[in-house]
Amino acid sequence: MDQTEKVVSTAPNLRAKTSKNLLTPKTAPYAFIGPAFLLILIFTVYPVISSFILSFHEVRGVEKSFVGLANYVRLFHDPIFYKSLVNTFQILIVQVPIMIFLSLLISVGLHSSMVKGKAFFRISYFMPAITALVAASIVFMILLDEHFGLVNYVLSFVGVESIPWLTSPFWAKVSVILVMTWRWTGYNMVIFLAGLQNIPSELYEAASMDGAGRVKQFFMITIPQLKPVFIFTVVMSTIGTLQLFDEPFILTHGGPNSATITITLYLYETGFKFFDFGYASAIAYVLVIITAIVSWIQMKLVGDFEE
Incomplete structure (x- = not known):
């Protein structure tokens, strides 16, 4: 078996070891909740923060200017x-x-x-x-x-x-x-x-x-x-x-x-x-x-x- 064949044969084992190292008992829960947490950040947390900041601005078309508490x-x-x-x-x-x-x-x-x-x-x-x-x-x-x-x-x-x-x-x-x-x-x-x-x-x-x-x-x-x-x-x-x-x-x-x-x-x-x-x-x-x-x-x- 030449050097190339050895590298190809060991590649699946390396991937398996890498995935095992990533999904440890400590990291596995974060890997599972990660996608849901990312969606919450994008579609819930970000709009809430963005709208709060927007409440201190006056929007005219695509431009917005800071007006402080004027809206309130x-x-x-x-x-x-x-x-x-x-x-x-x-x-x-x-x-x-x-x-x-x-x-x-x-x-x-x-x-x-x-x-x-x-x-x-x-x-x-x-x-x-x-x-x-x-x-x-x-x-x-x-x-x-x-x-x-x-x-x-x-x-x-x-x-x-x-x-x-x-x-x-x-x-x-x-x-x-x-x-x-x-x-x-x-x-x-x-x-x-x-x-x-x-x-x-x-x-x-x-x-x-x-x-x-x-x-x-x-x-x-x-x-x-x-x-x-x-x-x-x-x-x-x-x-x-x-x-x-x-x-x-x-x-x-x-x-x-x-x-x-x-x-x-x-x-x-x-x-x-x-x-x-x-x-x-x-x-x-x-x-x-x-x-x-x-x-x-x-x-x-x-x-x-x-x-």
């Missing part, structure tokens, strides 16, 4: 921003409690042994959460049409006059709340149902032996045992509502007269309609701060309640 000062003198903030919190205060209450009510009903066909009802209630929002919004636009909608047609049989669901400031908010409640009630119902299934049945049996009725069991056993579920659903629903965009964008485009414009919708219009990316970035970071403060207040209230 401008934001706190912007009446449309305050309008979007008020609209968002109005929807939040009304929609989240209604949705949580309905989710709990439905989950308790479906958890009962008296209900037949539970799988069908669970799928039916959860289906809106996985339905394409654009298609669902178009259906609701047809149903809520002031002149030809099915909802007003049905209400006319009981003597209710035509309601301007999408053209009145008040009813436009109601329409957005209805669509949000329809979409996310089933999602939270599944979470409550999982919590109900984890409550030990022995607690109810002991309460029954002590003479406690169903109503007392519900308030003395079910509600306290579901406290972690309440915390999770309320906080996550609050964060989701503060980021509300799809429903008002598709149903009302923020109108009429900015009655349904939300913070996220205003951010989108500022950045992608008026191409004021520096100001849009400032709005985004103020929204982050607001979300953090509201979440902290909720967790603080829950902690004080538990004490």
Whole structure:
């Protein structure tokens, strides 16, 4: 065997030894998480840092100039921003409690042994959460049409006059709340149902032996045992509502007269309609701060309640 053949024959062994040396018990985990970590850096960390830096600049075409805190000062003198903030919190205060209450009510009903066909009802209630929002919004636009909608047609049989669901400031908010409640009630119902299934049945049996009725069991056993579920659903629903965009964008485009414009919708219009990316970035970071403060207040209230 000549020298060339020896080199060729030993090449696979060298590659095998090299790969073994690289993938040691200490380095193997980093090799596996490396690609995912790189993607997070590129598509999450970098945009967050870049948008934060951009919030201190004024963008004109492809040029940007440093303006310091001017975007933030401008934001706190912007009446449309305050309008979007008020609209968002109005929807939040009304929609989240209604949705949580309905989710709990439905989950308790479906958890009962008296209900037949539970799988069908669970799928039916959860289906809106996985339905394409654009298609669902178009259906609701047809149903809520002031002149030809099915909802007003049905209400006319009981003597209710035509309601301007999408053209009145008040009813436009109601329409957005209805669509949000329809979409996310089933999602939270599944979470409550999982919590109900984890409550030990022995607690109810002991309460029954002590003479406690169903109503007392519900308030003395079910509600306290579901406290972690309440915390999770309320906080996550609050964060989701503060980021509300799809429903008002598709149903009302923020109108009429900015009655349904939300913070996220205003951010989108500022950045992608008026191409004021520096100001849009400032709005985004103020929204982050607001979300953090509201979440902290909720967790603080829950902690004080538990004490």
